[in-house]
Amino acid sequence: MTEPAKPRRGPGRPRQDEAEAGPGTQERIRLAAREVFAERGYDKTSVRGIAKVAGVDPALVHHYFGSKDDLFAAAIEVTMEPALVVPAIVGEGPEGIGERLARYFLGIWENPVTRAPMLAVVRSALTHEAAAAVLRRLVLRRVLERVAADLDVPDPTFRAELAASHMIGIALLRYVVQVEPLASADPEDIVVLVAPTLQRYLTEE
Structure with missing residues (x-):
């Protein structure tokens, strides 16, 4: 049968x-x-x-x-951990938010475990629209909008995007293009110089 x-x-x-x-x-x-x-x-x-x-x-x-796009977004998210980090950045109030943001961002890039996937993310976003779209959605919805929601300033989303563009520019020159002396600078020196600018973006009217 x-x-x-x-x-x-x-x-x-x-x-x-x-x-x-x-x-x-x-x-x-x-x-x-x-x-x-x-x-x-x-x-x-x-x-x-x-x-x-x-x-x-x-x-x-x-x-x-x-x-594949959804999986790419999930891979980025596990690297950035916005659900854990965003509250740590904004939860202590506006004072020092620029320094906390700079330390978080540089911390991801300085850690060898998370640096490699972030390099892949940035390089892919520069050459593939699908990857760029995924990165935009994740950064905008999961990070920038949540940071902006806690900012008591005019145009909070625009200001959060300015802060993000500043840090992404540093990442491109330091980790992707590796322009000296930025590429070999002490991360603490970068935080000291960048934090006041981020603070101004995020808090000053």
Whole structure:
């Protein structure tokens, strides 16, 4: 007697044992994505390649994260941790917010674990519109809008964007282009010089 054919899985639908893998598997995929995007960049990274590093079926990656763009955003978020850091930046009030922002931003770039994925993010955003769009959405919605919401100044979002553009410019010259003497400057010296400007952007009317 011929056994009835098993139903095929639809796109993005994991097997039952994969679906029961739980949040630990989801985090493993997210960390694998950060590693692969950092190593290969946005354009050369595939969902299949990330799944291989994470040790899961590609369908499970789609199940948890949807598209490659969504996975790219998740990989950036696990690097920046806005849910933890934004309250630490704005939670102590306006005094010293420029210094806290500078230390947070430089801290991400100075840490070898988070520097590699951030380099991949910036390089990808410079050459691929899809990557740039993901970065804009994450930075705007998850970081800048939350910082701006706590600023008691005119045009808070514009001011937060000015502060972010200042720090991104430093990142490009220091870590991507590696212009001297900025590239080898002591991070503490950069904080001392940059913090007053960020403070003015974020607090002065």
